[in-house]
Amino acid sequence: MNNFKYWGGCHDIEGYLQNNGSHQVFTATVGLVSSNWDRAVELYYQIKGGCVDYGKARTAQFAIYGKKQRLEGPDRKRKCWAADQDNNPDEHPPALYPEWDKDHPIHLISHSQGGQTVRTLIQLLEKGSPYGNEGDSPLYTGGKIGWVKSATTISTPHNGTTLRDVIIDSAPKVSELIGLIVQATGLGGSSNPITTSSWNNMVWHRNFPKISAILSTVPRTYRFGI
Numbered sequence: 001m002n003n004f005k006y007w008g009g010c011h012d013i014e015g016y017l018q019n020n021g022s023h024q025v026f027t028a029t030v031g032l033v034s035s036n037w038d039r040a041v042e043l044y045y046q047i048k049g050g051c052v053d054y055g056k057a058r059t060a061q062f063a064i065y066g067k068k069q070r071l072e073g074p075d076r077k078r079k080c081w082a083a084d085q086d087n088n089p090d091e092h093p094p095a096l097y098p099e100w101d102k103d104h105p106i107h108l109i110s111h112s113q114g115g116q117t118v119r120t121l122i123q124l125l126e127k128g129s130p131y132g133n134e135g136d137s138p139l140y141t142g143g144k145i146g147w148v149k150s151a152t153t154i155s156t157p158h159n160g161t162t163l164r165d166v167i168i169d170s171a172p173k174v175s176e177l178i179g180l181i182v183q184a185t186g187l188g189g190s191s192n193p194i195t196t197s198s199w200n201n202m203v204w205h206r207n208f209p210k211i212s213a214i215l216s217t218v219p220r221t222y223r224f225g226i
Contacts, residue, residue, distance in 0.1 A: 005027075026047075026097065028096065037120060042079060043121055045079070045080070049081050052080070055137065058131050081094065081095040082095060111154045126144060
């Protein structure tokens with residue numbers, strides 16, 4: 001936002017490394033409030049190229065928004081990156097590193113939830129999907145040993161976080177309400193189903209004074225795109 005970088009703030013770390021090192025360096029962007037599965041899938045396609053496929057079995061399990069990603073026809077909305085810019089009639093943004101495979105491994109550096117996302121991606125690459133048949137996406141077949149040369153995580157809650165307990169103690173319905181907002185606006189990926197009854201059953205008045213400040217951060221966070 002306004003040239004403020006996630007990696008480096010006012011300083012462009014990616015640009016510095018590109019200009020002063022021997023490695024190709026890219027910055028990826030994944031779902032703001034998506035599950036680690038969805039973020040890992042998006043990261044895979046953003047690097048390798050192609051249109052995001054959250055997986056047939058996974059989508060069937062978590063329903064609504066995943067199905068929207070898989071609609072057929074001209075009105076479908078899918079996140080796509082072009083592996084071949086010379087054959088890109090839909091003018092998708094270029095994939096970061098289409099050559100990616102075991103002979104062209106990558107280093108992944110991540111921060112906060114990004115560390116969990118990277119670990120999920122490595123698990124999918126090596127072991128495939130635990131949900132069964134996910135369709136024809138090569139990501140879910142597993143066996144991609146050695147595609148990631150190293151994974152570095154910074155401030156990642158690998159063993160969970162106590163923040164949830166603090167939030168739940170101060171405002172018991174905050175997590176449910178934020179989740180419903182995410183689901184209703186479609187900010188997540190494949191795993192954010194919502195029903196009218198679950199929305200109408202929310203208790204608004206009891207916790208509104210406690211959650212108003214937290215709710216006000218949602219549009220600001222969304223504008224930051226982090």
